[in-house]
Amino acid sequence: MSSLSAVKAWDLETDVLIFGFGLAGASAAIEALAADPSLKVTICEKMPEKYAGGNSRAAGQSLLIAKNPAALIEYQRAMSTSNPIPEEMLHAWAHRMSELEPWIKERAEEAGSQYIQGTGFTDRQAVLEFPELGAADAVTYTATILPIPAGVWLAFKANVDKRPIEVLYETPVKDLIQDPDTLEVFGAWVERDGRLQAIKARRGVVLAVGGYEANLEMQRNYCGYEKLFPLGTPGNTGDGIHILQKAGADLWHMRNKGQSGGIWPGLKAPGYETVFLRNLFWQSFSWLEIAADNKRFYNETAELQLTHYKEKKHNHWVDTPHINAGPVHMIFDETTRSYNCLALKAFTWNIAAEGLDWSDDNLKEIEQGRVLKADSIEELAEKMGRDPNAVAAEVERYNQMCAQGEDTDFCRNPVTLQPIATGPFYAVEIVPAVVCTGGGGRRNIESQVLTPAGQPIPRLYEAGELGSMFSNLYQNGSYLTEAMISGRAAGRNLAQTKPWSEQE
Numbered sequence: 001m002s003s004l005s006a007v008k009a010w011d012l013e014t015d016v017l018i019f020g021f022g023l024a025g026a027s028a029a030i031e032a033l034a035a036d037p038s039l040k041v042t043i044c045e046k047m048p049e050k051y052a053g054g055n056s057r058a059a060g061q062s063l064l065i066a067k068n069p070a071a072l073i074e075y076q077r078a079m080s081t082s083n084p085i086p087e088e089m090l091h092a093w094a095h096r097m098s099e100l101e102p103w104i105k106e107r108a109e110e111a112g113s114q115y116i117q118g119t120g121f122t123d124r125q126a127v128l129e130f131p132e133l134g135a136a137d138a139v140t141y142t143a144t145i146l147p148i149p150a151g152v153w154l155a156f157k158a159n160v161d162k163r164p165i166e167v168l169y170e171t172p173v174k175d176l177i178q179d180p181d182t183l184e185v186f187g188a189w190v191e192r193d194g195r196l197q198a199i200k201a202r203r204g205v206v207l208a209v210g211g212y213e214a215n216l217e218m219q220r221n222y223c224g225y226e227k228l229f230p231l232g233t234p235g236n237t238g239d240g241i242h243i244l245q246k247a248g249a250d251l252w253h254m255r256n257k258g259q260s261g262g263i264w265p266g267l268k269a270p271g272y273e274t275v276f277l278r279n280l281f282w283q284s285f286s287w288l289e290i291a292a293d294n295k296r297f298y299n300e301t302a303e304l305q306l307t308h309y310k311e312k313k314h315n316h317w318v319d320t321p322h323i324n325a326g327p328v329h330m331i332f333d334e335t336t337r338s339y340n341c342l343a344l345k346a347f348t349w350n351i352a353a354e355g356l357d358w359s360d361d362n363l364k365e366i367e368q369g370r371v372l373k374a375d376s377i378e379e380l381a382e383k384m385g386r387d388p389n390a391v392a393a394e395v396e397r398y399n400q401m402c403a404q405g406e407d408t409d410f411c412r413n414p415v416t417l418q419p420i421a422t423g424p425f426y427a428v429e430i431v432p433a434v435v436c437t438g439g440g441g442r443r444n445i446e447s448q449v450l451t452p453a454g455q456p457i458p459r460l461y462e463a464g465e466l467g468s469m470f471s472n473l474y475q476n477g478s479y480l481t482e483a484m485i486s487g488r489a490a491g492r493n494l495a496q497t498k499p500w501s502e503q504e
Contacts, residue, residue, distance in 0.1 A: 001246050004179065007177060011197035013202065014166070014200070014201060015039040017199055023054075023156055030156070031490075036496075041164075042199070043165060044173060044199070046209065047235045048170055054236065055210055057150045057352050059232070060121075061119075061149065061152045062119050062142050064475060065141050065477075066094070066097045066140055069091075074134050075133055075475070076093075076475070078133040080472050080473070089445045093445060093485065097485065113145050116143065120148040120151065121346040124142065126139050130317075130473060135475065138475075139475065142477050149352040170192070171192045173188050175246065176189075176247050183457045184458035185204060186200065186201065201459070203495070206462070206487075207463070207466055209236075210240070211236050211439060212437050228434050229266050229275040230273065231435055233274075233349055233353070240440060244449065244466075247457060248457060250442040256438065258319035259438075260468070261437075263322055265430045265431075265433065266433025267343055267431070274350050276344070278342060278343065278430060279340060283340050284335050284340060285415075285418045286332060286333045287300070288332075290329055291327075294387055294391050297321055298321055299311075322432045326431070329429055330429075333420045372384060377420075438467075438470050440467025447463050447493065448461060459497065459500070465479065
């Protein structure tokens with residue numbers, strides 16, 4: 001931390017200082033002004049304006065709508081047994097969830113956007129991730145704001161743009177300005193226009209800067225993951241965690257039992273840190289995946305998106321094995337190539353922010369060499385740098401099970417047992433792709449950051465992905481709504497906080 005005595009003069013002054021212009025930061029700003037329209041509210045965003053939005057922009061835009069707090073409490077408690085959420089926080093969150101929808105509709109209406117029931121890109125009205133734990137009673141339905149992609153984020157950005165909220169882009173937070181004894185926060189140092197600047201925050205600071213999914217060193221040290229790529233913003237490099245450590249915060253949920261959002265199959269885009277999401281919806285199934293040992297390693301066509309890429313092993317829900325199986329290749333034939341786009345275009349940073357595309361028939365990617373092509377499986381294996389005999393034997397074993405109508409290795413649905421038989425043949429590397437990380441400062445339902453002794457750090461709040469309350473399994477639509485709830489609490493509480501004075 002940096003003490004108040006280190007500040008010779010303030011470069012900027014504001015009432016409520018928010019770091020991170022994603023959904024949580026936007027919600028904090030909107031709610032602060034709703035509580036006190038006379039406030040000066042400033043958002044500092046690390047990324048350029050064209051890349052603002054954080055993971056809120058890249059997410060699937062699903063919103064959990066839950067009207068039965070008691071059922072939601074039971075469901076979330078069951079999903080969190082390995083690392084229980086504090087009961088007081090759990091109960092308050094569930095009740096705030098049950099009252100959230102009208103506020104979301106207000107934001108959509110103010111932006112001139114369409115709020116709908118459903119995900120916006122599938123026919124499902126409700127995504128029930130863990131039915132055996134009580135999803136049907138807890139989840140009233142799933143909702144979103146159009147368009148897809150990024151509709152929720154775009155609506156909230158429009159709300160911010162209509163208000164007298166100062167937004168400073170390319171202004172990352174570097175340190176907090178605090179009392180070294182009480183830990184009270186007075187403002188922050190930022191990097192702006194090529195130099196360090198001090199911003200005075202008369203009411204306090206909100207950290208809503210996301211997680212560390214784009215920081216491979218942190219992924220290795222906290223989770224032991226050797227290779228991992230973000231589906232969301234490349235700006236989430238763990239800045240907030242480092243600052244919270246210096247600020248005296250207790251940390252929680254740094255790994256949980258894995259990554260709560262799951263580790264999904266990704267497709268690398270050359271020249272970009274971020275990845276496409278491999279398609280989830282298939283018109284044909286003449287394909288398989290092999291791990292580093294040239295063997296299949298899971299049920300490839302299971303609808304794992306419905307459990308955020310968790311699978312049940314020994315009666316425990318754990319991350320699917322992509323993270324420990326690499327390098328992984330998807331092998332497919334001409335039928336699957338011609339009937340399916342390999343990439344899902346509904347969301348991810350590459351689609352929502354970078355404006356990248358993947359050709360519907362995959363031919364552009366084949367021409368570029370991103371998808372390998374060969375006349376035989378043996379030749380394809382050589383291009384992958386694998387043992388031709390081992391790969392051919394595994395494909396032949398799979399084809400034999402297709403002929404028999406039973407996957408004796410991984411129990412694929414018989415309907416999906418279609419042989420890899422129509423040449424030419426193709427392969428693409430599948431990389432482990434992470435949705436988000438929930439770790440950060442321990443906080444309470446009012447979004448106050450807590451010390452290891454459980455005491456709030458004065459004038460320091462946290463919202464969104466950074467320090468998320470979710471501790472193990474994750475229900476679709478909960479992260480974006482939690483960003484709203486935690487952001488609103490932070491903004492409302494700071495609006496009601498008495499300003500500090502240097503004369504005190």
